[in-house]
Amino acid sequence: MSEQLRMLILEDSEDDAALLLHELKRNGLVAYHERVDTAEAFRKALAQGEWHFILSDYRMPGFNALEALAILKESGADLPFIIVSGKIGEDLAVAAMKAGAGDYVMKGNLSRLVPAIQRELREADERRRRREAEEALNNQFRQITTIFDSMNAVVSVADMVSHELLFMNRFGALLVGEEWQGKKSYEVLNYNQSQCSSETLVRNGEPRSPHVWEYQNPVSGRWYQCIDKAVYWPDGKLVRLQIGVDISERKEIEQMKDEMISAVSHEMRTPLTAMLGFTEYLLENEVDPLQLRNYLNTIHKETERLKDLIGNFLDLQQINARMTTYRMRPVDVCMLIRDAAGLFALDAGGSRLVMECPPDLPPVQGDEARLHQALTNVISNGLKYSPVETRVTVGAETAGDQVVMRVKDEGCGIPVELQEKIFEKFYRIDNSDRRHLGGTGLGLALVREIVTAHGGRVWVKSEMGKGSTFYISLPKAG
Ligand code: ADP
Numbered sequence: 001m002s003e004q005l006r007m008l009i010l011e012d013s014e015d016d017a018a019l020l021l022h023e024l025k026r027n028g029l030v031a032y033h034e035r036v037d038t039a040e041a042f043r044k045a046l047a048q049g050e051w052h053f054i055l056s057d058y059r060m061p062g063f064n065a066l067e068a069l070a071i072l073k074e075s076g077a078d079l080p081f082i083i084v085s086g087k088i089g090e091d092l093a094v095a096a097m098k099a100g101a102g103d104y105v106m107k108g109n110l111s112r113l114v115p116a117i118q119r120e121l122r123e124a125d126e127r128r129r130r131r132e133a134e135e136a137l138n139n140q141f142r143q144i145t146t147i148f149d150s151m152n153a154v155v156s157v158a159d160m161v162s163h164e165l166l167f168m169n170r171f172g173a174l175l176v177g178e179e180w181q182g183k184k185s186y187e188v189l190n191y192n193q194s195q196c197s198s199e200t201l202v203r204n205g206e207p208r209s210p211h212v213w214e215y216q217n218p219v220s221g222r223w224y225q226c227i228d229k230a231v232y233w234p235d236g237k238l239v240r241l242q243i244g245v246d247i248s249e250r251k252e253i254e255q256m257k258d259e260m261i262s263a264v265s266h267e268m269r270t271p272l273t274a275m276l277g278f279t280e281y282l283l284e285n286e287v288d289p290l291q292l293r294n295y296l297n298t299i300h301k302e303t304e305r306l307k308d309l310i311g312n313f314l315d316l317q318q319i320n321a322r323m324t325t326y327r328m329r330p331v332d333v334c335m336l337i338r339d340a341a342g343l344f345a346l347d348a349g350g351s352r353l354v355m356e357c358p359p360d361l362p363p364v365q366g367d368e369a370r371l372h373q374a375l376t377n378v379i380s381n382g383l384k385y386s387p388v389e390t391r392v393t394v395g396a397e398t399a400g401d402q403v404v405m406r407v408k409d410e411g412c413g414i415p416v417e418l419q420e421k422i423f424e425k426f427y428r429i430d431n432s433d434r435r436h437l438g439g440t441g442l443g444l445a446l447v448r449e450i451v452t453a454h455g456g457r458v459w460v461k462s463e464m465g466k467g468s469t470f471y472i473s474l475p476k477a478g
Contacts, residue, residue: 005031008045010056010068011084012037016107020055020084027114039063039071046075053117053124056101058085058092069099078127080120084113145169154244158185159237160198160230166239189242201230202238214247223251256425260313263426267309267440271302312442315373316425319449324370326453330363330477331371333396333403340375341394344383352383356395364403364474366454371474374450374458377443378407378470384439386411386467402456404473413464423448423458447472 011017017035024031034049036042037060045051054072056065065083072081083096083104093104102120105112148155149170157167163184173180176188200211207230215224224244233239278295281287287295318324334357341353364371375394382392390410397404414422414429421427426441444458451458455475462468 005029005052006050007031007033008042008049008051008054009033009035010037010042010054010060010063010065011035012057012060016057019107019110020113023110023113024117029114029117037061037063039067042068042071043075046072046077051077051079053080053082053121055082055084055113055117058083058088058096065096065101066099069096069101073100078124080117080124082113082116082120084110152246154189154224154242156180156185156189156242157231157233158240158242160202160240166233172244185240185242189244198230198240201228201240205238207231207238215244222246222248259426260317263440264309264313268306271306271309274302275299275306309440309442312377312440312446316442316446316449319446319453324453326367326370328365328367328454331366331368332363333357333361333405334359336368336371336375337394337396337405340372340379343376344379347383352388352391353379354391354393356393358397361396361403362398363477364454365477366474370450371454374447374472375405375407377447378472381443382407382409382411382468382470385409390467398476399473401476402473403476404471406469406471408467408469410467413466414460414462414468415464416462419460419462422460 009017009020011020014035017033021033031052034045036045037057039062042063054068056068058065065081065085069081072079080102081100083093083101084107085104086107088096088104096104102123103116105116151169151171153169154172154175155167155169156165156172158165163186165180165183165185165188168176168180172189180188201208210227210229212225212227215226216222217224223246225247227243227245229241230238231241278299282292282295315324337355337357341355344353379392379394386392386409392410393406393408395406395408397406418429422429423444424441425445427445428439428441448458451472451474456473458470458472460468460470
């Protein structure tokens with residue numbers, strides 16, 4: 001020990017203290033010392049200084065070693081405490097040792113003192129080292145637990161043979177319940193054994209490479225990527241580490257992508273087949289001008305449909321990928337309605353459109369091009385899903401801090417239970433009377449994305465066989 005030793009002497013007799021110091025010096029043990037002989041002075045000395053060991057007389061006027069030991073314990077310090085006293089009797093000596101004294105040396109036999117001090121110092125040093133190592137280990141454990149707890153994944157460790165759970169992180173405990181301790185892993189993690197046996201993880205007593213698989217919880221429906229690996233636990237035993245990362249969102253996106261691709265390719269085939277068929281026919285056959293016009297009309301319509309399909313699809317993709325930027329400014333609602341209706345002017349259906357727009361409508365806050373797109377989709381549906389001899393009315397009115405646009409048709413209507421569903425991507429009401437109309441099921445999904453991004457709302461009221469009214473409400477500008 002390179003630093004200077006500091007010793008506290010509890011002794012009322014100055015002569016006896018001098019004797020102790022002399023004995024220490026004689027044995028080459030040099031120590032700074034202070035002498036106290038009351039409880040109060042002892043407390044003060046403990047609080048103020050850092051000490052390496054204490055030599056204490058047993059009995060002092062108004063104070064004794066047992067009281068000193070109690071004070072020392074109370075202070076929390078772990079200091080070697082050696083009683084150096086006249087004969088005190090076995091009972092008291094035992095009591096003192098029980099109270100925490102390290103040794104008892106008689107004043108008449110001081111030759112034992114220095115070896116006792118040296119031994120006590122060594123032991124205290126060992127105790128300190130052990131404490132520090134434990135503390136460091138605890139710290140490390142806390143750090144690792146903190147890391148595992150903050151992961152969005154179930155992390156568990158279980159005994160390879162008995163399957164008893166040895167560790168579970170916070171995320172896992174929240175999922176399976178706080179009472180996981182003492183349970184078997186297959187009781188709480190219901191995917192456990194069926195997928196991956198212990199033999200998969202260990203060969204010839206050595207851990208093998210991790211086993212990775214995907215699993216869907218049948219109760220919650222959530223998807224996990226599971227990684228199972230045999231690892232050595234601190235006690236040297238091989239245990240099973242399981243990490244289950246929640247990949248539900250990725251799965252959802254993958255599934256959506258698959259659905260999109262299959263739906264789009266399916267929808268593309270119909271117009272492409274028509275276009276191909278008619279152009280081939282025209283290339284190979286002589287046709288009269290009226291027929292030619294008819295065929296070209298069909299080709300044109302199918303081309304338009306394909307264009308719409310691709311346009312809607314790309315728009316939706318962009319909105320979903322949050323790549324769309326909205327340029328918000330005040331938009332005149334009547335102008336918006338007029339422009340959207342104008343698109344259909346050249347169509348056969350154009351003459352069916354009726355506009356009801358009060359002149360004093362306040363502007364809404366929005367991206368004009370996007371709102372135009374939304375309104376056009378709803379109007380085009382109105383025309384598409386109602387008989388040619390009926391009217392489609394487009395109007396708007398104020399309602400509090402909103403402007404509500406409406407598109408009313410006298411068509412086939414939408415069953416109540418589907419009035420929410422039709423706004424989902426690719427959802428189409430697929431019955432015989434509408435199948436010939438074609439479509440992608442993307443139009444209303446796009447409308448909802450656009451309107452929601454504007455802080456607005458879109459909904460429908462409809463009665464089967466009588467017609468539907470679609471409403472789009474948007475916040476007023478300013
Ligand atoms: P698409 O028209 O391409 O099928 P949409 O997303 O625009 O896709 O519409 C979804 C479904 O909602 C349509 O398949 C149709 O059955 C129904 N729908 C939409 N608008 C109307 C309407 N005005 N009247 C009756 N049904 C409608």
